Amino acid sequence: MNFTPSWSRQKIWLGVGIAGAAAIANALFGLEHDWHLLSIMTVAAGGSLLLVNVRRSWANVIEQPQEHSRDALARELQRVQQLSLKIGDEDLRTQVQNRAAAIALNLQKNHFQIVVFGTGSAGKTSVINALLDRAVGKTDPAIGTTSARQEYRYLDHNQKSNQKSNQKFKRQISLVDTSGIQEMGQLGRQREGVAIQDAQNADLLVFVTAGDLTNTEYQELERLARLGKRLILAFNKTDLYLPSDRQLILEQLQNHTKSFLQAINIVAIAAKPNPIKVRQYANPDLGNLGITELALQEWWEELPADVMSLKERIESILSNEWEDLLIQNTHLQIAGLLQEIESAINQQRRQDAKVIIQRYQAIAATTVFANPIPALDLLAGAAINTQMLMDLAKVYERPLNWSQAQQYAMIIAQNLLQLGCVEVATSAIATCFKVNALTYAIGGSMQAFTAAYLTHIGGMSFVEYLETQPQAISVDNQTWQNICQKTFSGFKSDRFFMNLVSSLSFSQA
Template identity: 30%
Template structure:
């Protein structure tokens, strides 16, 4: 089974799980189901999204127009010509490996626009959805632009720096720009990820010699110079496009799964609390009145296992191997604590019995054993909840499981290989 097929099954698996939830909870999760359907459609159609970011007047729209070789996106002398995101399908000369992907270019508003807080938030959402990010500057990046680069890097998406208007900086090269980057950016970027372009070169004065011997001067606008960007994009998509698309889709599915788990947790919180309380009290009562050590141990272990099974049925969330050791560790701790108390209380009762308090020592022993059992059952219940909620995306077809498998298969020559640590951090 290919990673594409596993990603499809992962999305369908989540949708089917939601359909088992109570109707009121399903109603609450309509937005999440819509997101999953959109992600499934994007994966089916092979839509590879490239989003451009940058400050105003850096030439974002001009760069995209140069890629299209026609004025698709609005440009002008005023700052902030792009007021909202706009996407257009890009169909370059089809290269081997690109025929199954549809490339979508997204132009976004400037990150530093006045009264642009809403647009800035929108840009961050686009960054999380994009498969590749282009950060466009006009010459060497400023300190504010470097801060924005760091923020965009947190999305875990591959990023290329496009230095536009390079014709105005004849001494500038990719190495010089790379040396201006902070160490965290240098770890995940190379000079090859910095591309110098001139999407709308400034007019240059030319000398014109006429047949009659006259010499005049005129102004001529050179052709756009974006071949380095075009070739880099096509090579990257050809080599890693499908992997990028699947990985980014799974990262978004992971966000949806975590959101679903939070809704389930909130919706079932009263029932979960009541369930844990009932099992804990029943376990404590039975152990408090039972005089036999082996029977107390069996009751304690059985009660903990029944509590886990009841919570699994209540939350309707899948079981998995992720962090299952923590759950078994809590069960073992609860069991060991009970055994320790059971073994120590006879000695305690015998010592207190010399004071001739009659049945009071046995009551105290029962209360102590019951209290330890009560606390242990509650801890097992809480650990079970954490196991189910935190591990919702870690099932056999869970997004986190599939993302982890992709990370393990990354090769050193891949752009994604440099992002493996950031991607791994998103799994925790």
């Protein structure tokens, strides 16, 4: 929570400081010279330390990150519902509202999801089976065995005892098995997209690898860590390695992920160890001597799964961080949903903005064509551009008066001049005239088309500003240059000029 001392509080502190300084000064004047000097130095040093401590205290309060709570999440979900009403697409609006309702229901049920994620051959389903201590999913060495998302209820002994002793939180904990990443073909890419979405929604993510990380695995793991995901990296199939090689791979994993993952969250497991061959002899002594002809029978014996280190790490996190992770992940899901809503609303707004810009660029072209001027001057269309910016601001629900709109129009015009947009537009449109018989014959058309083009660039630059800049924050000239340069570069192609000339030629004809 941000904290800024009010002006009244500052006046109180100022008054106290002045009164204290006056009292100290009055006492100091009655002392001898040496004591006077010593006292002044002591008071100055003490005051400096006090000021530093107060500044540090205020800085700590100001820099303290905002804490999320269930009440805060409820307010965020209300904001989602309010913003979703602005979505024009009914199907998309319904989809967003359903997702928001699902998030609210999961939070109400305290539904905690542990998602097992990784490549198709890393043994994700085997890890699920080992954690549940029963076979619930099909396992196979081939990639793509898990073709769809599977969810299983997960409860360990500690969680059972916690539920009996604390009825306040009835936890619903599930293990989610996902399709693997790096699968081939269009279907594989679709499954991978679903798996990545599940990973992003996870409250706790178990990333399974069968050795040192590939480049794809590392990039995906790092990206999920940047999202704020709580990660456990499980090095599976350790039974296939010699002890020395196993330790080397563990060290490599720790070294490669040390920038975003603690070593305690990297565990070595063998979810489904390879079976070993067992021979039974009639006389054990003969078997020890290497006489195999007397063996009665042979068979492959399955070894128990070794996932205790993973279980202990999961249980530790569930015991100490369960509520915080659930709230944090719910906040991330809501933030992602809000971003999607804002994107959808901006897409609608951009379509409306384009209609407005096309109308004003036609007005600008008609005005200049009706009253041609010897030299092109962007300021001549200032009134048209100012009104256009005000209409665009209304579409984006941003308050803007005439004076502010006029100032923005001037800034945009100046930047377009500095970028050389006038020269480029004049040259390009003149070239387009040569292939258009109608515009070639119309005098003064170049100025009209150039005015329309610059109105278009100015309007789209302002749209870019409205979509990317926060409200109530002034933008420096360098930022405006970047915005205008980006917009200008996007509409610099010959095809754009040809379409512009053709459309305005038809309207003027």
